[in-house]
Amino acid sequence: MLTASIPESHMWRAIDAVRDLFCATIPSSGLLWAISDEDSTQRQCKGCGEICQLLRWGEVQRRRDSAYQGSSPPRIVHNSYLELKLCAGGGPGCDPCRLLRRAFLLEQITRQDAERLEHLGNQWPIHAVLNLSSSGDTALALAIKSPKAILFSATIHLSNEPRPPLPRKPTKGAPGLRSDLxxxxxxxxxxxxxxxxxxxxxxxxxxxxxxxxxxxxxxxxxxxxxxxxxxxxxxxxxxxxxxxxxxxxxxxxxxxxxxxxxxxxxxxxxxxxxxxxxxxxxxxxxxxxxxxxxxxxxxxxxxxxxxxxxxxxxxxxxxxxxxxxxxxxxxxxxxxxxxxxxxxxxxxHPSKACQLREWWWLHNTQMPLxxxxxxxxxxxxxxxxxxxxxxxxxxxxxxxxxxxxxxxxxxxxxxxLEWAPPAADTTPRSSPQRFLELCRTGDEHLLHEEWLDIVEAYTRRDLVAPRDRFLAIAGLAVRFYNAKAGSGGTVITEDYLAGLWKDNFARHLAWSVAGAVDSRRSLQDIAPSWSWASLPLQVHTRTKTPFKSSEHFKFIAAEHIDPAHTSSIFTRKTTGDPSTDYINRGRAVEERGRGVKVVEVQGRFRRFISEDAQDVPWDAIEWKRGGRSSFDFGAFPGQSIYARNSGNGSIISKDAHSGEVVGQLDYLVPSDNKNRVMSPYVQEGCEKEIMCLELGELAMLLLVSNRRRGQPESYRRVGVAIGYANRKGFFYGCETRKLRLA
Structure with missing residues (x-):
């Protein structure tokens, strides 16, 4: 049964609310009553009276200060969504409640979401708050709230001007139960x-x-x-x-x-x-x-x-x-x-103009695309x-x-529903076609930024088959390459490298995870450690942090490419049609890029943690006050120290009398901690093995040697540090080395 998993108290609360509403709809009860001077057929209930109290509060604030900005105390307008639905239901119904019910439904993207509104376990009181902005905009914020959380929310816009009602029966251009196309x-x-x-x-x-x-x-x-x-x-x-x-x-x-x-x-x-x-x-x-x-x-x-x-x-x-x-x-x-x-x-129910307190007109808002x-x-x-x-x-x-x-x-x-509240900032409306627009205009800088945005969106998503990690983004890679290569170019420097791009390789290497993830779900059998594609599925990454390139970093070559990804397109003779040839080249570059496993780079290189640094507990240096978090090194004057947060993978290195560098490790150490040779993480107690490679002026890769894997000259990525303003001179005087990243 549907109610099997619902607390009995919830079920009886909903039943009581429905029973009370049926009793209240008897004419002598006064639950439904007409108060509109504009339309004698408009029906309103006692819940609308609660909204009118909020409107009176707003009118008082506006009389005192026409630019007043603030929110009213909340008021309960109905005891549950089912009560709201019945109040808005058949017969004359309550016009404002019909609009409130529609507001909740319009916030639901799927049919299942809309049906959840009526689930007995979700029958909690509906709260309303009046929000006044300094610009003069007024909105009614609605919320169905349990003792633990807000289950559903919606917004009603209020204005002093009516909007033309739609025809009572769905016709061309008017929404109905079924879409009129x-x-x-x-x-x-x-x-x-x-x-x-x-x-x-x-x-x-x-x-x-x-x-x-x-x-x-x-x-x-x-x-x-x-x-x-x-x-x-x-x-x-x-x-x-x-x-x-x-x-x-x-x-x-x-x-x-x-x-x-x-x-x-x-x-x-x-x-x-x-x-x-x-x-x-x-x-x-x-x-x-x-x-x-x-x-x-x-x-x-x-x-x-x-x-x-x-x-x-x-x-x-x-x-x-x-x-x-x-x-x-x-x-x-x-x-x-x-x-x-x-x-x-x-x-x-058909739409109609809805008014409260003579001059307040209520309108549904539009869910942003x-x-x-x-x-x-x-x-x-x-x-x-x-x-x-x-x-x-x-x-x-x-x-x-x-x-x-x-x-x-x-x-x-x-x-x-064309009206929508203005955004709190001046952020422009996002466009699904932005990537295509940039490909068409060929703005190289913005195109790389858009690719980084794509990576952030992509790593959060799921795949039924993890082996499709590169295939599910292959079309975007081909389109990106062709946008940069053009149909007539003869000297093309761009190359696709396991989800990253060569021309801005240091910038693309500087991705980070929002918090260290489970190493047992790593996809390093599919992609190299330096690629975001090696992360588990559904991981939140950050790619858009401020970045300024280092003059010391240089991409040298892609050294190892899986032969299975060397496309036969490479071996085909040109057709003589420039358009066809460069399209084929884009496909070949993408196929080859999936198979890149090792790259050689050059940059300033050093230890992340000094050999004489002392390991200290994370909570011995973390400083918290309110919502802020910082560090206090007062207990360790004149000492080189390091600490590791085992919960989220943060790691800090501080040399004596110098500022600190805070890094983020990619993976957590699993509880069993058995696979020491092939592990993508840093073993506890092995933090001093971490080396670092400068990518930008305030960005570095955290690396460990692959010598345990029989590859003493190569390194694998274990994390990144970005934005260490307290230690801008971290790489001053360090040697520049060539490294192989695997």
């Missing part, structure tokens, strides 16, 4: 005919190798990509986590893949087959595409037949996504068996990062509405 078709047509997206961002005239052709009568057919360009949709979605779903469900998702016989797709796919044979997300994506007048769709699991050279297909993703009519991002789907098309609860981008389940999947960043035009399909993004505009489905 006529408004979306207008947006797409406008983009196609009035923007330069297609002409400026289309990669080539080539279609994907295989496409699904959408046929009448709910049929589809796998066909070879036509020789001439066609409009096709690309589906970006999450397969789901096999560990959290029944084995049969995962088998059904995997089973949607196209099998082959002698290298060709099976006849069952080359002949028309039923749409319902595919998982639900794919079914609804096909329906949406057909409704928008598109006759082809590309879905990875179906259009890359089993047995296909997966490495080659992965390096073509910049073409697949760059040439599409648009990419459909299944933001509302957590797994491939989730529906995209279903009743949207936010639009159960960035929240949909970064919080939807699909954003947890590594493959979808390049699917988004390589797409000139994107349709985000969220639970209650859609969003459209192209290089020239961003549009939300619901016109009434």
């Amino acid at each position: 006529s408004a979306l078709r207008q947006v797409i047509d406008s983009c196609h005919h009035q923007h330069s997206c297609s002409s400026n961002y289309r990669w080539s005239r080539r279609n994907p190798t295989w496409l699904l052709k959408i046929l009448p009568d709910n049929l589809v057919q796998l066909v070879e990509g036509p020789p001439e360009p066609v409009n096709y949709v690309v589906l970006s979605y999450s397969w789901g986590d096999p560990a959290t779903m029944p084995a049969a469900e995962w088998a059904r998702i995997k089973g949607a893949g196209t099998k082959t016989i002698n290298g060709r797709p099976v006849p069952e796919r080359l002949n028309p087959f039923r749409v319902r044979d595919l998982p639900e997300t794919m079914q609804d994506a096909i329906t949406i595409s057909a409704s928008l007048g598109v006759s082809y769709i590309w879905i990875d699991n179906v259009c890359i037949p089993k047995g296909t050279n997966w490495d080659t297909e992965a390096s073509l993703m910049h073409e697949v996504y760059g040439n599409s009519a648009f990419t459909l991002v299944a933001s509302s789907s957590a797994k491939a068996t989730d529906r995209l098309l279903y009743d949207r609860l936010a639009w159960t 960035d929240r949909v981008r970064f919080e939807a389940p699909v954003s947890l999947r590594a493959w979808t990062l390049q699917e988004e960043r390589l797409s000139p035009r994107i349709l985000y399909w969220a639970g209650q509405r859609w969003y459209w993004s192209c290089p020239e505009c961003q549009v939300a489905e619901t016109g009434e």
